[in-house]
Amino acid sequence: MSEAKRAGGRPRDPDNDTAILQAALELLIERGADGASIEQVAKRAGVARLTVYRRFANKEELLIKAVETARTIAAPRLAELASLSVEELVEAWALAMAQPGARNLLARLLGTLPDNPRLFGTYWEAYIEPRRAIFAVVVERERDAGRLPADTDPELFQDTVAGTLFYRLMVNPVEVTVDQMRDYLRAVLHQLGYRADPTATVPRRRDPQAE
Amino acid sequence: MSEAKRAGGRPRDPDNDTAILQAALELLIERGADGASIEQVAKRAGVARLTVYRRFANKEELLIKAVETARTIAAPRLAELASLSVEELVEAWALAMAQPGARNLLARLLGTLPDNPRLFGTYWEAYIEPRRAIFAVVVERERDAGRLPADTDPELFQDTVAGTLFYRLMVNPVEVTVDQMRDYLRAVLHQLGYRADPTATVPRRRDPQAE
Numbered sequence: 001m002s003e004a005k006r007a008g009g010r011p012r013d014p015d016n017d018t019a020i021l022q023a024a025l026e027l028l029i030e031r032g033a034d035g036a037s038i039e040q041v042a043k044r045a046g047v048a049r050l051t052v053y054r055r056f057a058n059k060e061e062l063l064i065k066a067v068e069t070a071r072t073i074a075a076p077r078l079a080e081l082a083s084l085s086v087e088e089l090v091e092a093w094a095l096a097m098a099q100p101g102a103r104n105l106l107a108r109l110l111g112t113l114p115d116n117p118r119l120f121g122t123y124w125e126a127y128i129e130p131r132r133a134i135f136a137v138v139v140e141r142e143r144d145a146g147r148l149p150a151d152t153d154p155e156l157f158q159d160t161v162a163g164t165l166f167y168r169l170m171v172n173p174v175e176v177t178v179d180q181m182r183d184y185l186r187a188v189l190h191q192l193g194y195r196a197d198p199t200a201t202v203p204r205r206r207d208p209q210a211e
Numbered sequence: 212m213s214e215a216k217r218a219g220g221r222p223r224d225p226d227n228d229t230a231i232l233q234a235a236l237e238l239l240i241e242r243g244a245d246g247a248s249i250e251q252v253a254k255r256a257g258v259a260r261l262t263v264y265r266r267f268a269n270k271e272e273l274l275i276k277a278v279e280t281a282r283t284i285a286a287p288r289l290a291e292l293a294s295l296s297v298e299e300l301v302e303a304w305a306l307a308m309a310q311p312g313a314r315n316l317l318a319r320l321l322g323t324l325p326d327n328p329r330l331f332g333t334y335w336e337a338y339i340e341p342r343r344a345i346f347a348v349v350v351e352r353e354r355d356a357g358r359l360p361a362d363t364d365p366e367l368f369q370d371t372v373a374g375t376l377f378y379r380l381m382v383n384p385v386e387v388t389v390d391q392m393r394d395y396l397r398a399v400l401h402q403l404g405y406r407a408d409p410t411a412t413v414p415r416r417r418d419p420q421a422e
Contacts, residue, residue: 107325108322110318111323114241128382156402160375164374166378167374168370168374171331188371
């Protein structure tokens with residue numbers, strides 16, 4: 001497949017890139033990973049199969065890029081993440097979670113775990129790990145500013161926020177609006193000890209001098 | 212199918228019940244809901260298809276009972292839940308999460324959401340809702356005893372704990388031991404403000420008189 005990817009001398013049509021990724025995303029949401037074959041993706045995108053193979057080494061790479069495309073529509077760019085305020089992050093997350101198809105996309109992605117754990121593993125390493133590294137810096141910044149409890153663990157904090165949002169999105173079959181997700185997110189952060197105004201907060205540590 | 216369920220006058224063999232539920236659970240974990248047909252379940256359980264239909268109105272009911280069977284192997288009975296200490300609950304959850312197949316079972320169950328949301332919805336109403344109602348009482352008990360922050364919301368608290376455990380179980384591809392899950396659970400509860408010894412804790416509320 002790597003030959004196919006390198007074959008051909010014509011310049012790539014960026015419209016094809018967009019059409020292929022959009023078709024892959026739609027098929028993944030509608031039919032799951034099994035139903036999103038290179039053949040079906042090419043058909044829906046209106047391109048030849050070889051056009052898909054030229055761009056993506058295999059189906060796994062195609063689906064990972066498609067998932068990531070969906071994320072970046074609503075989410076801020078990686079380089080911007082660290083400089084966003086918590087309010088801006090809440091806004092971005094609320095928008096992303098309220099996207100139509102967000103729930104089914106997540107369910108399809110997690111549904112691939114038993115048969116193809118490598119797909120999610122690769123996605124995790126390529127896209128989630130780098131985001132988590134940046135969010136860890138954000139959590140440390142908020143903690144050091146006294147807006148999060150002094151004993152907040154950045155990794156665990158991220159597991160908690162992401163996990164709670166996954167749970168809310170997947171187990172509750174009611175459609176969620178951006179407003180509802182924003183309120184929910186704020187409540188989750190509050191429960192984890194986040195206070196926008198740290199001067200109004202009694203620290204949770206036993207020893208106040210450690211703050 | 213309801214006729215089939217009511218047909219036949221012979222007493223039911225409880226060994227068949229166990230074999231059918233075990234076969235359904237195994238096939239659900241191995242192949243997903245699509246691969247766990249009544250026919251395949253009957254074949255693996257070594258019984259006739261009619262024997263399965265006599266017991267379960269349809270495949271959905273069979274799979275829901277199979278999932279619930281897996282849960283009750285490790286988890287305490289519903290009637291006992293409310294009287295357990297947090298330490299005992301942590302132990303039960305750690306055991307349940309470290310069961311072989313727990314990760315794939317959860318992924319398979321969530322994987323059914325896009326194509327068959329009714330399956331999870333029915334499971335939620337029949338088994339998760341009643342458990343949540345009892346856990347809400349436990350959360351209130353711990354909160355009133357001062358072991359959880361005074362502003363803890365029982366519903367949100369449950370979303371957070373369950374969501375974080377789902378996330379830990381599914382996204383981290385490393386096998387987890389009971390010891391690791393127990394430590395992780397304790398860290399999650401600590402982050403949510405749980406303190407086994409409330410006298411050592413500074414309350415998080417702004418107004419200490421509200422405690």
